[in-house]
Amino acid sequence: MTRISRRTLLASTGAVAATSLLPQTALAADELTVGFIYVGPKDDFGYNQAHAEGAAAVKAMDGVKVVEEENVPETVDVQSSMESMINFDGVKLLFPTSFGYFDPHILDIAPKHEGVRFQHAAGLWSADKHPTNVGSYFGYIGMGQYLNGITAGHATKTKKIGFVAAKPIPQVLLNINSFLLGARQVDPEITCQVIFTGEWSLAVKEAEATNALADQGCDVITCHVDGPKVVMETAAARDALICGYHANQSPLAPEKYLTGAEWNWAGVYTGMVKTAMEGGTIDNFVRGGLADGFIKMSPLGPAVSDAARKQYDATKAKIMAGGFAAIKGPLKDNAGNVIAAAGQSFVEDDIALESMDYLVEGVIGSTS
């Protein structure tokens, strides 16, 4: 017997009233609403554009509605954006894509919305500390910089290549080291000059750094900043060749563009959304590399020689086969400390790479 008390009656009529106030878009029967939040502009030719391209692929799926917000800072703003999407748009699956959204913001909001899934781009989720409606995903893009390095190694005439980097954190250091080690597969005398700008997005300093690299004779330049547009255009204007990062920057300078290490979020996101729509559970912790379709390479540009193409294809095939290590012994850092003894190697998913704090021998620059 169900007894209707005044309280339950009030609660249920209240609920009905509340539902009727909800925006009509929120509750179409089988439609899944997915929210994407970016820290910068969607068309930055970089980190955010890579995610927005993934969102665009999700948007093209049947029965899915996508809502997006750009330029959301890693403050209470992102907490509000997430809850606003949940409350006003009925979002059930969220992709807050910036690294700094996780702690404390997603961790604050997720426990309050158990029916909503929060998917965060980075490898921060851990089963014993974090809510189960939160998940992490990320890609081993360092290997893409290694392939970039191979094309750079063939293209450089001065044997100096350059890297404009945001901050000396493990992910960035791995990219710098991979870029140089790729180039050294071609010629072990190549050096890589790195300049840190100190910020993820600081156009003036990025342009200054690129010019400084060109002044020092670096003739192939790549970067790891949120939006590589400034670096790419400045380098091309200085007649240097360029390797892309995050997204495909070849439209900015098609003749100068060798190749680029890109995220392949379209495949990852459509896969996750499909799982969610079929009522399945998205794994809380997923990572993958080139072979898993988490990252991809831009098509090779016209400045890539046949010899370069050959070595690039061969190395790419080895990476696709699995077990390939870019960081392997004998290897020293640029202060002379031994990183890996002969025979020792770190495959891309090795946990030791995630606390990298060194620049390898041949990289000119310092982490502090």
Next chain:
Amino acid sequence: MDSTATRVPTLPGLAIWLPRLEAVAIPVAALIAGLAVFSLFLLALGNSPIEFFSLVFKAAFGTAFSWKNTLSRVAPLLFAGLCVALPARLGLVVIGGEGAIALGGLAAAVTGVWLASLPGVVGLPAMAFAAMAVGGLWIGLVGLLRIKRGVNETIASLLMAYIAIALMNHLVEGMFRDPASLNKPSTAPLADALRVGNMPIGIEVHWGFGVGTIACVLCWVLTDRTTIGFAARIAGDNVRAAQVQGLPVAKLIVGFTTLGGAMAGLAGFFEVAAIHGSANASLVVGYGYTGILVAFLARHNPLAIIPVAILLAGFEASSGLIQRRMDLPDATILVMQGIVFVMLLLSETLYGRIKFFRPELWEDPR
């Protein structure tokens, strides 16, 4: 002359209230004019202003969640607004509050790590004090440069903000870095006892809002109800006259800039203790610059900062829904703020020119 002398005593209420009404009516009119111009901008883009403003209202003030969304953004705007408004009473345009927020937040976080074992009752005031001391010192230095070396305070505060941000980044990435914060360098996380919680008002808004509101009221008492505030206003209106009268202009300048900096430091304290739990680059997101807009919209009246900050926070709270529903870029809200700001600056020229608000000018044409 005669007619004024005879008229004013017969209208004591009006004589007092009309000039005050002017101080409200002109900014409100400027706000409405700004929104009208912005509506033209929307129309030119083929968007409906009615849809826009109803979405803004819904997202900012329409539901309980909207209020939470709005009010949770207010705290840093209150403090950053005070950092501009207080020195402005002395005629100083200080625009570098961003630096004091960054360093204040860092000081709070470092103090919190240092005092990790203390209970919140002791630890939190210590953190707040550290934030105020560092923020006050930073902006106070701007005042000192002004009186000792005649350095323009606007330029000095702006440039010092760059130094402050670089210093904060350097310390967060070096000396005070938590080794566990690999890919986002931060100070070590604060103990739970040293976190600021929500106010007991039914919606989740942290104490920064309450403390900020009280700070605005107290600053208003200081500027508008004490002799110190009166002296500051005289010095702001005419510094030579103030000096001739023997007012301690130098002390006032250092005092007000220091107090303004201390307020900005508190903004950093609440960001760290209520939101982030540690100091990192997320402290530098432009609150100090939005504070300039807040203070100018409030005409440097600390009391008026409260409604203005809530209004601006509401605009920002609605930015997301505007992006999602109308497919307008994120910059739309910035364009609106910019137009309103320009209108407001233009409206400054209207003060004292509208006869309606000046009963003493209501003379019969002869």
